[in-house]
Amino acid sequence: MSEKIPVTVITGFLGSGKTTLVRHLLGHARGKRIALIINEFGDIGVDKEVLAGCGDETCREEDMIELANGCICCTVADDFIPTMKTLLERDERPDHIVIETSGLALPQPLIRAFNWPEIKTEVTIDGVVTVVDAAALAEGRFASDEEAVDAQRKADSMLDHETPLGELFKDQLVSADLIIVNKTDLVDESGLAPVEAELRAAMRPGTGIVRAANGHVDTVALLGLGMASEDDLDGRESAHELEHGGEGHEHDDFDSFSIRLPAGSREALLKTIEETIRAHDVLRLKGFAAIEGAPARLAIQAVGPRVNAYFDRPWKDGEKRETALVVIGESPLDRDAITASLQAA
Numbered sequence: 001m002s003e004k005i006p007v008t009v010i011t012g013f014l015g016s017g018k019t020t021l022v023r024h025l026l027g028h029a030r031g032k033r034i035a036l037i038i039n040e041f042g043d044i045g046v047d048k049e050v051l052a053g054c055g056d057e058t059c060r061e062e063d064m065i066e067l068a069n070g071c072i073c074c075t076v077a078d079d080f081i082p083t084m085k086t087l088l089e090r091d092e093r094p095d096h097i098v099i100e101t102s103g104l105a106l107p108q109p110l111i112r113a114f115n116w117p118e119i120k121t122e123v124t125i126d127g128v129v130t131v132v133d134a135a136a137l138a139e140g141r142f143a144s145d146e147e148a149v150d151a152q153r154k155a156d157s158m159l160d161h162e163t164p165l166g167e168l169f170k171d172q173l174v175s176a177d178l179i180i181v182n183k184t185d186l187v188d189e190s191g192l193a194p195v196e197a198e199l200r201a202a203m204r205p206g207t208g209i210v211r212a213a214n215g216h217v218d219t220v221a222l223l224g225l226g227m228a229s230e231d232d233l234d235g236r237e238s239a240h241e242l243e244h245g246g247e248g249h250e251h252d253d254f255d256s257f258s259i260r261l262p263a264g265s266r267e268a269l270l271k272t273i274e275e276t277i278r279a280h281d282v283l284r285l286k287g288f289a290a291i292e293g294a295p296a297r298l299a300i301q302a303v304g305p306r307v308n309a310y311f312d313r314p315w316k317d318g319e320k321r322e323t324a325l326v327v328i329g330e331s332p333l334d335r336d337a338i339t340a341s342l343q344a345a
């Protein structure tokens with residue numbers, strides 16, 4: 001049997017620089033024939049257009065395949081596996097396959113798809129590479145325009161609309177074998193150090209971190225990791241899988257509860273939330289807040305000490321204007337102390 005073809009899976013939030021990285025990679029392929037599978041959604045074809053313009057003979061049109069649907073995790077059987085099989089049945093098989101995932105799909109189902117018998121004997125994941133936007137992270141955001149990310153997600157019926165962005169971000173980090181800290185040209189050293197500390201706290205131990213600007217990463221560092229990630233799933237579970245017991249794993253060690261508060265001031269609430277999270281090791285805090293005098297509700301997403309808040313929509317007629325938050329952390333959570341702390345807002 002011929003050797004398995006290595007596949008690099010590239011994840012990362014919308015706008016983090018995945019396409020830029022892929023473009024650089026194709027332009028520096030060092031003679032490797034690389035096939036590219038793009039899992040784009042929304043503005044279909046944009047990434048392909050960008051890549052087609054790279055002007056290098058390694059970027060051959062026939063080696064770029066777009067998946068029809070926006071979310072690999074929903075369409076593994078109908079779309080992804082057949083696409084892979086078609087690619088593998090070609091006379092001229094690629095030396096390496098790169099999959100650029102949509103910035104909002106969970107990487108976990110894609111990684112597990114490599115264990116499907118239809119493709120398991122022919123391909124293996126060389127490495128899962130997660131691109132992060134250092135500039136956004138340095139400012140406490142996951143992406144340069146979170147609202148655009150969320151709007152796009154909501155517009156795509158194929159995507160899970162419930163998973164908070166912070167959770168998806170973490171899912172992308174724990175999936176990674178290598179994290180590319182991109183856009184370092186926009187952040188100085190004092191900004192990068194805390195970003196990397198944050199990434200290290202969230203990622204699986206041993207994950208590599210490489211800094212980059214405009215996706216300039218040496219092909220040698222990017223390809224040939226030889227991780228066989230599909231055989232090494234421990235610790236890569238998505239938050240969703242963790243909450244729901246996962247694939248044959250038991251995860252009873254998370255606790256969550258909800259709390260309701262009267263309308264208050266935005267500044268006081270966010271400050272209190274941040275302090276509460278730090279004081280009580282809360283992993284996640286999410287919900288909606290009623291802000292005095294505001295006609296819209298304030299969506300709150302916190303992952304670790306990073307609290308995000310944005311007005312997501314106006315209050316509806318008849319809707320009760322109160323703050324409702326869900327607190328999640330490792331069991332046991334000190335509910336009374338956390339509740340008292342949040343009530344101080």
Ligand SMILES: Nc1nc2c(ncn2[C@@H]2O[C@H](COP(=O)(O)OP(=O)(O)OP(=O)(O)O)[C@@H](O)[C@H]2O)c(=O)[nH]1
Binds near residue numbers: 014017
């Ligand atoms: N300053 C700076 N800009 C960058 C860097 N990398 C990418 N960009 C810019 O950031 C924007 C998004 O980059 P893309 O490569 O399209 O990001 P992506 O992750 O593929 O985005 P989607 O396909 O929309 O998910 C583009 O305008 C890039 O030119 C970088 O290192 N520094």
